[in-house]
Amino acid sequence: MSDTIHKLVIIGSGPAGLTAALYAARAELAPLVIAGISPGGQLMLTTEVENFPGFPEGIQGPDLMQNMLKQVERFGAVIVNENAASVDFSSQPFKVKTETQEFLTKTVIIATGADANWLGLPNEQRLRGKGVSACATCDGFFFKGKEVVVIGGGDSAMEEANFLTKFASHVTIVHRREEFKASKIMLARAEANPKIKFIVNATVIDVLGEATVSGVKIKHNDTGAEEIVEAQGYFAAIGHTPATKLFATAGVEVNSKGYIVPKVFTETNIPGVFVAGDVHDHRYRQAVTAAGEGCKAALDAEKFLAEHEQ
Numbered sequence: 158m159s160d161t162i163h164k165l166v167i168i169g170s171g172p173a174g175l176t177a178a179l180y181a182a183r184a185e186l187a188p189l190v191i192a193g194i195s196p197g198g199q200l201m202l203t204t205e206v207e208n209f210p211g212f213p214e215g216i217q218g219p220d221l222m223q224n225m226l227k228q229v230e231r232f233g234a235v236i237v238n239e240n241a242a243s244v245d246f247s248s249q250p251f252k253v254k255t256e257t258q259e260f261l262t263k264t265v266i267i268a269t270g271a272d273a274n275w276l277g278l279p280n281e282q283r284l285r286g287k288g289v290s291a292c293a294t295c296d297g298f299f300f301k302g303k304e305v306v307v308i309g310g311g312d313s314a315m316e317e318a319n320f321l322t323k324f325a326s327h328v329t330i331v332h333r334r335e336e337f338k339a340s341k342i343m344l345a346r347a348e349a350n351p352k353i354k355f356i357v358n359a360t361v362i363d364v365l366g367e368a369t370v371s372g373v374k375i376k377h378n379d380t381g382a383e384e385i386v387e388a389q390g391y392f393a394a395i396g397h398t399p400a401t402k403l404f405a406t407a408g409v410e411v412n413s414k415g416y417i418v419p420k421v422f423t424e425t426n427i428p429g430v431f432v433a434g435d436v437h438d439h440r441y442r443q444a445v446t447a448a449g450e451g452c453k454a455a456l457d458a459e460k461f462l463a464e465h466e467q
Contacts, residue, residue, distance in 0.1 A: 162250045162261045163189050165458050168241045169268030169400075171198020172444045173434025175225040176451030177266045177458075182232035184459045189235045189260060191253065196238060197222035198270050199435075200444060207298065209444055218286075221444075241269075244407045246427045263465070264429045264458045267409070267417060268451060269400035271435040271442070275393055276308065280364045284391070288370025291393045292442065293317040297324045305390030306331055306373045308361055314394035315343040321392065322352040329386055331356045331375055356386070364391050399436050414439065423454040424461070431458050 165181050167174050170192035181188040200206065200218035207215040216224075230236065239255035250261040273291030275281055281289060290296040293307075297320055305325045307318045310332035318328045330347065335358050337344050347353050358378045365372040365385065373386045398415065405411045410418045410426040417437040420426050433454035434447035 160261075162263060163187070164262070164462055165189070165264045165266065165455075166191060166251075166253050166260055166262040167266045167268060168244075168253065169193070169198070169266075169270060169434070169436070170196040170226070170236070171200065171222075171268065171270050171434060171447060172225070173270070173436075173447040173451035173454070174198070174266070174268035175222070175229050176448040177268060177433055177455040178229040178234040178451075179225070179232065180452050180455035181266075181458065182229055182234040184455070186455075186459060186462065187233060187235070188455075189237060189262070190229070191241045191255060191260075192236050192238050193240050194238060196226065196236070199272075205299070206444065208295070241403060244403060246407045246409070246430055249429070251429065264431065264461055266423075266431045266433055266451075266454045266458060267401075267404055267425075267436055268433045268447075268454070269403075269436045270447075271397040271399040271416070271439070273393060273397050274395045276361055276395070278361065278363045280366070281391075281393075284364055284366055284370055287368065288366060288389055289364055289391045289393075291397075293320045293392055293394075294443065297321050300325045300390045302326050303389040304329070304387060305392060306386055306388045307392045307394050308332075309394035309396075310334060310336075311338040311394070311396070312340055312343045313396065315339045315347040317392055317394045318347055318353050319350060321390075322350055325352070325390065328353045329356060329388065330354070331359055331361055331373070331386070333360050333378070334358060359384075397435070397439065397442070399439070401436060404430075423450065423457045429458075429461055429465075431461075 164186045165188045168191045243254045245252040301324045304327045359375045362374040417432045423431045431454040433450035
């Protein structure tokens, strides 16, 4: 362990983490970014990004993240391509360990994001970005005039399906049970939409297609009969899992779904520990909102450091 006490360590390297690093680096906080072994966050798995400001022709997700990475390095942020293994927020300076190193720091920004839940089907990951998605507001535009399938039975599935009808010609909601977890109002809204139909008590077996999605294979639970639903899009709407286990065990407050709960602006219940992006934002989950939160967290960390300088 080095005796160096950093002013700021940022855990996570998606739009929230790298925007935080950009603002912190320009404020001369010399941030250290624990980027993970696969830096860049969810956008590294995205193809075309058309809703991030400043790119009129759109940009590939990995290219956008590489641009952000080059920008923060230009201003002096240090990137560590390892995963955070443990944290200790019990006293100052805080301790952040990776697999091979331990860092001391006065402040931390948690920007580890949230992963979409998937069914684990044989072709699900292979076709991600090729018709398979977990974000209707991110990718719905690409399905104009196409038929899509939404998997799930909660409010998220109803919301995604309703949103997709703005673009898709037809939306089929597939749910493994007869009953829905969705609230009555959300379910009623979906049922009233003429573009939406339901297949219930059915299990999704696989996503079909070579270069792009061509259909979804399902099995009816009551009869065992299999059916192929023709579709050019597959949307998993079975929730997200925030990457917060490491921090919850260190005393950072999370809600019943595991998302970090900020207390004052971006600061958590532990003074000096801040949060940005999807690791606490379960509502919007957009690259641009995550980037905005990264900016806010960096400004809050800078203010904290100024107020606690000794």
